[in-house]
Amino acid sequence: MQLDEAKSKFIEGWGTLGSAWGVSRTMAQVHALLLVSPGALSTEDIMEQLQISRGNVNLNVRALMDWGIVRKELRPGERREFFSAEKDIHRTATLILKERRKRELEPILRVLGEISQVEPSPTATPEETAAFTQMIGSVQNFAEFANRAASTLIKADENWFLSTFMKLMRPG
Amino acid sequence: MQLDEAKSKFIEGWGTLGSAWGVSRTMAQVHALLLVSPGALSTEDIMEQLQISRGNVNLNVRALMDWGIVRKELRPGERREFFSAEKDIHRTATLILKERRKRELEPILRVLGEISQVEPSPTATPEETAAFTQMIGSVQNFAEFANRAASTLIKADENWFLSTFMKLMRPG
């Protein structure tokens, strides 16, 4: 396979993966393009390579910068901005995890905390209320577990990630 | 807070969480409704409680059954079908993990495997090709790590999940 074809396949595959996980296809594709590009790219470069509009490029690179996985690069004597992706995959994964935890896990934990305060009422039997409380409690436990696991991974350095965690996963 | 209000908030929150992770809002809401309902529900029950059409209920309930997290329940002497959610949250999480790994992780691993076979060509410098191969290699390593981690979690029973994994996450 030729390099260009391989790059295209990666961009396409990464885009598909992203959209399955709630990241817009284009955002994932911009990320993939920056990952496979040796140097930083300008807005025009991205527009041309992915065949998308200027506004779209701007929107998506800014979202990627919000996530901390893409950086703006300024070159002396150049007015336009160049963009490059964090190339360390563990760091990238950590940053994504951090951001998604903040955006998605924390809100549901808040909701779970609120609704676990459900009080006995005349319209529901005590059994119904108890069943609900128990159900929510187990979801809450699980979500808190996931939250703590995410924290640990976020704090962990790459060595820990590769050695300690790897050993756990393959104890043989 | 009253039980009904708490249930609604859970259904809404679960729906939002789902859509952030690439699951349709309605599918997540049907799942949430079944989770908070003490008994099994009929198609009509779901239609009424979520205010959605019969076709939509049918579609989403079948998708949830594909995932293995909702079961059909037949009652003697009743022609219609009732549905109930797996109430064990660890088991639910495991089943979701398993299904998503199959649907989303495996395809990207296949793509990565293919494109790592990139060959030197006249249109690209050896350095470019090498940089690409290295990049893809690190993504591949990471994806394979995630794949193995998922396998382990899938095989693990609840005890392991709660004790061993918990200890690792909070080594103090």
Added chain:
DNA sequence: ATTAACTTTCAATTTTTATTGAAAGTTTGA
């Protein structure tokens, strides 16, 4: 202060995805 080179915004549009509802299909009991 002006202008050229850029970035950002946003209302309009397109594309994608989800939903409906009615018709077709299936199953079960009489």
Added chain:
DNA sequence: TCAAACTTTCAATAAAAATTGAAAGTTAAT
């Protein structure tokens, strides 16, 4: 075998999300 009580399908429709492109905004050099 019939018909009632269901489930399933799918073409049409609606809703949501992504995208465009042109105009407005910003910045930096002269």
